[in-house]
């Protein structure tokens with residue numbers, strides 16, 4: 529394991545790659561661009577046109593789905609709070625997309641993009657938010673407290689550090705069962721890093737050399753608490769060395785860099801190099817939740833490079849590299865919008881849970897009167 533002083537996000541992500549661009553192959557008469565990114569599988573963290581396109585499409589799905597969720601919330605159709613990840617999709621998708629079946633994933637409240645990349649669906653998301661009894665939580669839990677634990681997809685207990693330990697637990701269980709080559713990932717806020725549960729989780733992961741990847745979305749605020757009131761170290765990546773973890777930095781609103789850095793971190797964890805700590809600076813482009821107008825975020829910060837919209841940036845990069853065409857981008861937008869509209873109309877007609885029929889267990893653990901979940 530690399531016991532790490534902070535490793536600077538590699539600027540080694542090649543800007544160009546050899547061969548025909550994907551978009552050039554799929555769109556007629558598109559000007560070919562020469563790109564130099566290595567083909568898939570050649571190196572840990574290599575960023576291919578294929579993964580970038582998939583990531584962009586997933587970010588788009590997350591963004592449009594969350595816009596719909598915000599509208600449903602404002603029209604009173606969603607019970608409980610709605611917490612969104614606008615501006616954090618590039619970082620979120622990069623973790624979800626690098627995990628695979630058999631891995632453990634604990635997404636938090638800003639991880640709609642990571643969830644979709646890990647295999648969650650627009651349908652199941654809407655079912656949970658709208659309280660359909662056909663959803664994975666059977667319409668009985670708060671919207672972000674959803675998951676499929678038996679598939680390694682943990683339902684969130686708390687946004688503030690608790691999930692690091694559940695991922696460690698999942699990884700230790702896999703170790704006991706003799707499963708190898710697995711990774712557990714979670715993405716938390718910089719405020720969560722100050723909590724005791726974060727400390728306990730990453731310390732155990734380092735001691736046990738667990739294949740854990742913790743991604744920190746440093747969006748500069750923990751609700752309305754700014755970083756200078758949150759931690760006193762100059763650089764959060766430096767914390768990795770204190771625990772005995774490898775540390776990495778990613779450019780939080782640059783999709784290609786997020787894919788590259790998190791790809792490297794996931795590969796290192798999978799290869800047995802112990803826990804990996806990735807810190808990315810960015811800004812959430814919405815309030816803490818839809819009830820919050822985020823008026824405490826200074827305008828200069830919003831206008832700074834941190835405030836750039838990762839979705840716009842990803843679109844521009846893919847277009848410039850010839851990995852996406854304007855037509856594909858607008859076709860994808862229309863197709864995703866249509867899917868979201870059709871799915872939400874369908875879900876709104878589905879039945880709510882019937883208290884008379886319910887056993888009130890959160891999952892299929894019959895006979896135990898226990899529920900899982902927490903409150904934000």
Ligand SMILES: Cc1ncc(C[n+]2csc(CCOP(=O)(O)OP(=O)(O)O)c2C)c(N)n1
Nearest residue numbers: 687688717718719720747749750751903904
């Ligand atoms: C013990 C506790 N205190 C407060 C809250 C309410 N709360 C949920 S998330 C959050 C802020 C988290 O900030 P950060 O970790 O930076 O993540 P971000 O919201 O910025 O993504 C707060 C105060 C909570 N869930 N639990």
Ligand SMILES: [Mg+2]
Nearest residue numbers: 717718749750
């Ligand atoms: Mg934060």
